[in-house]
Amino acid sequence: MGLQGINTAYWFERASSVLIGGVSSQFRYWGENDTIVIDHGEAGHLIDMDGNRYIDYQLGFGPIILGHGDEKVAAAVADAASSGASFAMTQRREIEAAEKVMEALGWADGMRFTNTGTEATMHAIRLARGFTGRDVVVKFEGQYHGVHDYVMFSTAEAPPDALGSRYSPVPLQSSSGIPDSIRTYIRTLPFNDLELAERMFQDEGNRIAAVIVEPMLGNAFGLMPEDGYLDGLRRLCDESGAVLIFDEVKTGFRIALGGANEYFGVTPDIGTYAKALGNGFPVAAIATRGELIEGWRKGGIAQAGTYSGNAVAAAAAAATIDQLSTGEPLARVEKVGQALMEGLDGILSERSVEGKLTGHPSMFSIYLGEGEPKEFRDASGHDNELYEDVCFRMIKKGVMPCPDALEPWFVCAAHTDEDVATSLQVFEESLTEALADR
Ligand SMILES: Cc1ncc(COP(=O)(O)O)c(C=O)c1O
Structure with missing residues (x-):
């Protein structure tokens, strides 16, 4: 198609000589002449x-x-950056930002920051597994939760007609390099079909650690949940002792300040947030409630990150939420x-x-x-x-x-x-x- 002008082509050539394929993330590559x-x-x-x-x-x-x-976010970030970005300790801006996140969400009892959505969903799943002592994770076809091994199945890159029967969906691996054994812990389901979810819980509800779901399909046409669907997932998790994770990396701070809990009226056990939380700066959060917070407070379920809660990210989040809160x-x-x-x-x-x-x-x-x-x-x-x-x-x-x-x-x-x-x-x-x- 040729979307590149002369200068863009020159810069893409420079990019390609240092960044593999000219990009830092595979989704930015649109082809040799179309990558802008x-x-x-x-x-x-x-x-x-x-x-x-x-x-x-x-x-x-x-x-x-x-x-x-955005001027206010840029000013807050500049101010934070000149006071030092990362410390081996909790810092003021991180606390201020966390207070704003918690107030905006309204349902959580505790949270921690990470840097990316991938980290957030990875930690959310580990927390759920550590808490329940179970291994199986249920995810939905066409949903993307980042690039770690446990969620790279039946993502939006999968050909829809290769997903098997909807009554026994095939978890289709979205990348090489993921050990075969990982698949044994993953179940996939079509979205918006509660009967299929009910069948799965009947069969092996006592093995399911977590259901991870984008409350609307942010990676598949933005499809909305049908009435009662998220409530149905909530009920199934409650009945079986599984953890309901809302992956709100796309919907959080976007469809409503309080995300899916506010918009759809269904409360998860864990919510993951990123993207709109920092208006483009790398900041993410995992919020949780009830006994789950003990998993991290008492230790034993690992969660860490050198840059998590850094001053620049925290300042971006605080300045973004301040504006969204109006x-x-x-x-x-x-x-x-x-x-x-x-x-x-x-x-x-x-x-x-x-x-x-x-x-x-x-x-x-x-x-x-x-x-x-x-x-x-x-x-x-x-x-x-x-x-x-x-x-x-x-x-x-x-x-x-x-x-x-x-x-x-x-x-x-x-x-x-x-x-x-x-x-x-x-x-x-x-x-x-x-x-x-x-
Ligand atoms: C719903 C959802 N979860 C997680 C992620 C991963 O976030 P990140 O790219 O920050 O790792 C994405 C990225 O698009 C996403 O859409």
Whole structure:
């Protein structure tokens, strides 16, 4: 397709001579001529090495909630950085940030910081296993919880038609390098089918340490849970003594300040948070409640991290939560997201394109297929070719959603009404062109 201008191509070549494949994370690689190199971000926009400006709906895969380069977060980070970032001790900013996280969440009895979502889910699973003395972990097809071994099964990269029968799903390994034995501890399920979850708990509920679930499918069209589904998982965990983990790395501090507990009214035993918590700075948190906190307070279940709770990350989290707590940024995000969803839906209808807007206004997707998608397996009914074609045309015109429809469009408080109008116009043009060229 060739998304690189002359300068971007030059910088990508430089990147490739030092960073393997030119990237620090595999999901950033879009091919030799399409991998974009960014110079900087401004509010809801990105500027590449050729000075091309894009309205950014990737927002770093979700963390940017206030806008790129938010002034208050930048000032707090600069202030913290000049006082030293890491100490071998608990520090003031970490405590202040933790108090704000706990208040925002409202349901937890204790928390610890980590640096990434991967670390957060890894520690959450170990805590659940250490607490229950059980090994089996249940996860859902199409959900991504980071790159550690225990969660790299049946992620959104798996071909939906290779997942076996929905009555006995095959946990499909998403990477080489994971020992075969790990699979024996992992069970996968299609999302939004409580009967299947009930069957699994009947069969081996006393072996299940934890159910880890994104409360909405942040890595598969932003699909929402059906009424009663999360409550059903809560009940199954309560009845069997398993730990319910909400992986809120994408939804936390985004769909609501208090995340899924506030939005869906279901309380997990452990919640993992990252992304919007720090508006782009590497900060993550694991919150928990009840007896589970003893697992860490009394020791015996390892949790550690040199940079966990460092001053810069803590300052970013505190400054982000301070702003989110006013209610204004998330109200703005919701308004912008709603306008985009309605506008995009209207354009699909006008063109008689079969499709549906899925998800929450702060993170939504366009499903190009018939009917109502409910779970990751429904991705097989989505017209990926058309979607990708439309997205690449949009990017060339300066509007950047992720070309993979499974990855939602993320909205931030700095997106303007003009951004919305431009984006809708560009989507309409791109869709018209793509349909004409089919
Ligand atoms: C739901 C969810 N959990 C965990 C992770 C892993 O987070 P990180 O990339 O910070 O390790 C991600 C990353 O996208 C995610 O979407």
